[in-house]
Amino acid sequence: DAKTTQPNSMESNEEEPVHLPCNHSTISGTDYIHWYRQLPSQGPEYVIHGLTSNVNNRMASLAIAEDRKSSTLILHRATLRDAAVYYCILSRRDDKIIFGKGTRLHILP
């Protein structure tokens, strides 16, 4: 199983950038890196994914280390609505997807 390691919780001030780290030292060449976020009592929501290159979308940016053993989700300007649990996941074509406990992000007004 592909495993990731994330901090249990982080805090950030509103309207400031947030960098959420993820370590995945056992990543293989064909594993995709996915990020999801989950609000209370809701299902997780897709945020972004990547393979080797950095990725940007309307929600966030994903920075992937050159050796692919770590990645960082970047929220460019945090709002109170970004307070959630963020999961970093590795997905492999013919394997099950494993969710860890994620990082609980607190946004301070």
Added chain:
Amino acid sequence: DGGITQSPKYLFRKEGQNVTLSCEQNLNHDAMYWYRQDPGQGLRLIYYSQIVNDFQKGDIAEGYSVSREKKESFPLTVTSAQKNPTAFYLCASTPGGGTKTQYFGPGTRLLVL
């Protein structure tokens, strides 16, 4: 709109009773998954199915059963053998291909009376 629906939103189970949670998707996705989430915890995989009429156990399959008779549907039965069923249950699906981006339903909260 395409998406995943789960019903009911809340479900109550009596001791010794089997209950079935519904999951339907109209995204034409091949693979479907069931997860269990306990308070303050991450998601744990119960069962998953990559094609119709085939499914595999996840990490905590004991006390649960599934079927995949149609591509759109993947119901989960919580049997009386599951001694601690109170949890939030999430269904997800992924399209074919390598990225395996998952799309989640809104969840069903199961409570034991």
